[in-house]
Amino acid sequence: MDPVIVVDEVTKEFTIRRTHSMKESLVWALTGRRKDISDQFRALDSVSFQVGRGESVGLIGFNGSGKSTMLKLISGVMVPDKGFIGTKGKVAGLIEVGAGFHPDLTGRENVYLNAAILGMEKSEIDAVFEEIVDFSEIRDFIDQEVKFYSSGMFLRLAFAVAVYTDPEVFLVDEILAVGDEPFQKKCLARIRQLQEEGRSLVIVSHDLDMIADLCDRGVVLQKGSLVFDGPADKAVEALRAL
């Protein structure tokens, strides 16, 4: 396998800030503030897997199992506490829809901003701008500030920008959740096109039938640990049996 993503023994912990009673805080202060008063929560525990060039991998698991955290680590918006993550080629993602969008800028300005963040030159963006707008089908709103967009309109523009930036590796988290049915179909068709072009995909979704249909492989996370890595249909069976 020619890996484009390597995840090696990756651990990610979050600090949970909970409220403490007066007594707890007092005891903590009087005992010399020795023990850390905040709790550590391990969202990912020594997870390892690889994604090969041209492969489509579904990342599945119940709520809170660590899927989105894993995608954020692969995209580089978060860093692991332990372990190593490596990627090859341009990675584009649809992780938190609209996260890279600035609310006070228009759709048009955000397309340029996001595409530039994803490494495109202005001339390259000019060349695909019309296609991005056509794909998103929100031409009438492209010069409106995005703070007035609906969540579906955000998704449309964010998905269009991500696919037209020509990524080697495409990361998608619950892509279809807020899009209407015609747009979902269009996104799926575009994803299949990326697959045919030999791009690598990592998809997070609770739509297990779609994962089984769309992906070659499935990785199952349970409470932050990898519990299955194999053919997508078998991964879905493994998750349903948990």
Ligand SMILES: Nc1ncnc2c1ncn2[C@@H]1O[C@H](COP(=O)(O)OP(=O)(O)OP(=O)(O)O)[C@@H](O)[C@H]1O
């Ligand atoms: N920034 C953060 N600070 C604290 N805890 C976090 C943070 N991000 C995620 N977590 C915790 O890590 C765990 C894994 O979250 P994550 O979003 O990766 O799960 P998920 O598998 O994508 O869940 P879902 O299917 O519900 O979207 C959860 O318990 C969540 O509360």
